[in-house]
Amino acid sequence: MSVVVVMGAQWGDEGKGKFVDLLASKADLVVRATGGSNAGHTVWANGQQYKLHQIPSGVLYKGTLCVIGNGVVLDPEKLMEEMDYLEAKGVDLSGLRISAGAHLVLPYHVRLDGAEEDRKGANKIGTTRRGIGPAYMDKYARTGIRVVDLMDRDEFLSKLTAQVEAKNELLTKIYGLPGFTVEEIAEPYLAYAERIRPYVANTVELLNDAIDAGKNILFEGAQGTLLDVDFGTYPYVTSSHPIAAGSIIGAGVGPTRVDRVVGIVKAYTSRVGEGPFPTELLDEAGSRIREAGHEYGTTTGRPRRVGWLDLVMVRYACRVSGITDLAVPHLDTLAKTGIERIKVCVGYRLPDGTVTREFPVGLKALAQVTPVYEEFPNWSFDPAKGTPRQYEDLPEGARRYVECIEEFTGVPVSILGVGSERSDAIYRTSFFS
Numbered sequence: 001m002s003v004v005v006v007m008g009a010q011w012g013d014e015g016k017g018k019f020v021d022l023l024a025s026k027a028d029l030v031v032r033a034t035g036g037s038n039a040g041h042t043v044w045a046n047g048q049q050y051k052l053h054q055i056p057s058g059v060l061y062k063g064t065l066c067v068i069g070n071g072v073v074l075d076p077e078k079l080m081e082e083m084d085y086l087e088a089k090g091v092d093l094s095g096l097r098i099s100a101g102a103h104l105v106l107p108y109h110v111r112l113d114g115a116e117e118d119r120k121g122a123n124k125i126g127t128t129r130r131g132i133g134p135a136y137m138d139k140y141a142r143t144g145i146r147v148v149d150l151m152d153r154d155e156f157l158s159k160l161t162a163q164v165e166a167k168n169e170l171l172t173k174i175y176g177l178p179g180f181t182v183e184e185i186a187e188p189y190l191a192y193a194e195r196i197r198p199y200v201a202n203t204v205e206l207l208n209d210a211i212d213a214g215k216n217i218l219f220e221g222a223q224g225t226l227l228d229v230d231f232g233t234y235p236y237v238t239s240s241h242p243i244a245a246g247s248i249i250g251a252g253v254g255p256t257r258v259d260r261v262v263g264i265v266k267a268y269t270s271r272v273g274e275g276p277f278p279t280e281l282l283d284e285a286g287s288r289i290r291e292a293g294h295e296y297g298t299t300t301g302r303p304r305r306v307g308w309l310d311l312v313m314v315r316y317a318c319r320v321s322g323i324t325d326l327a328v329p330h331l332d333t334l335a336k337t338g339i340e341r342i343k344v345c346v347g348y349r350l351p352d353g354t355v356t357r358e359f360p361v362g363l364k365a366l367a368q369v370t371p372v373y374e375e376f377p378n379w380s381f382d383p384a385k386g387t388p389r390q391y392e393d394l395p396e397g398a399r400r401y402v403e404c405i406e407e408f409t410g411v412p413v414s415i416l417g418v419g420s421e422r423s424d425a426i427y428r429t430s431f432f433s
């Protein structure tokens with residue numbers, strides 16, 4: 001048995017969905033423990049595309065239990081949409097389990113998220129406007145409403161009444177926006193409660209029992225290291241912990257139970273939202289990567305900012321999460337761009353001319369670094385040979401690229417992504433017995 005955490009080592013959108021889906025084929029349980037409907041995981045399976053937001057990607061395998069942990073901020077309205085979408089595609093949801101301890105995203109959180117972004121104007125964070133920040137604010141202010149409350153009509157109405165009163169003060173007096181009535185939230189939410197009820201469980205017991213019983217557990221990370229509220233490019237971050245530790249606190253299992261931490265590193269870098277991005281490409285090369293990689297947000301549809309692979313950042317992610325294995329998707333995407341020389345950032349030049357491998361803490365310092373690049377000739381996969389199936393089948397340029405990642409980070413690249421289908425992956429190790 002194994003407990004494996006899969007997490008993003010960049011700014012999210014690394015292609016976690018694909019690897020989670022691949023590893024989920026051997027997992028008994030797949031767990032989402034952080035973030036909320038801000039996440040968008042795209043998975044290609046059986047020639048169909050699936051876009052997932054809150055439900056773990058393991059749902060595509062019959063018989064796999066899919067847990068939404070206490071660390072998630074759950075938007076029941078969006079969950080209903082996602083359940084409808086999956087059911088319409090014939091996906092069986094009977095394995096879904098929702099933690100009674102997860103906090104809820106309520107309509108006032110969504111309105112407050114947008115209001116605060118609009119108030120910030122040019123200084124906005126560029127959030128997904130899904131109410132994530134305000135929902136976590138309530139959690140940490142100890143004024144949040146949880147799934148367990150939603151399951152109890154009286155408890156829910158009492159907490160909701162107090163919150164609507166407080167949030168209306170903010171919305172009307174600070175932001176000049178309309179408030180909510182208790183009824184307009186309570187009526188749909190109490191209906192959602194009945195649809196959710198069969199799936200609500202004590203997921204701490206469920207998960208710990210499963211580990212004790214020797215099951216294979218996969219933690220599906222959301223967002224990425226540089227969006228972590230503690231370790232990311234603050235304040236241009238999300239309000240949760242996408243790093244590996246976030247998965248365990250968001251699920252209620254101890255750190256000693258985790259066997260492997262897989263960091264997903266896209267072969268280039270992308271980010272959505274605002275904030276400094278040292279290796280960003282604003283030229284033709286950037287457009288080519290964006291088009292080849294379909295770099296448009298799953299949740300918002302926004303074009304993503306793209307740039308070269310930044311190993312200073314990836315090395316930092318490896319340290320913060322104790323990453324044991326790297327997985328590198330999108331090698332085929334770089335091949336498809338036809339760009340002649342592919343660059344990789346292997347150091348930051350500081351204003352005084354010195355070069356460092358350290359990722360700085362402050363945004364001002366990050367904005368002042370100049371990337372130091374190593375260059376690689378582009379590689380193309382020989383169409384006559386089809387999609388590479390083994391590491392040795394990769395063109396030499398691609399292998400040198402992978403070896404550069406391993407040397408710089410000190411972490412083995414254990415899985416490579418060479419296409420969008422489930423089978424388009426090369427494993428150099430096995431994860432679940």
Ligand code: IMP
Nearest residue numbers: 012038039040126127128237238272273
């Ligand atoms: P929020 O999570 O909606 O509050 O957004 C905060 C920051 O995180 C913004 O820059 C978002 O674009 C970014 N973000 C949130 N979720 C994702 C994701 O799943 N992928 C990439 N960026 C994300």
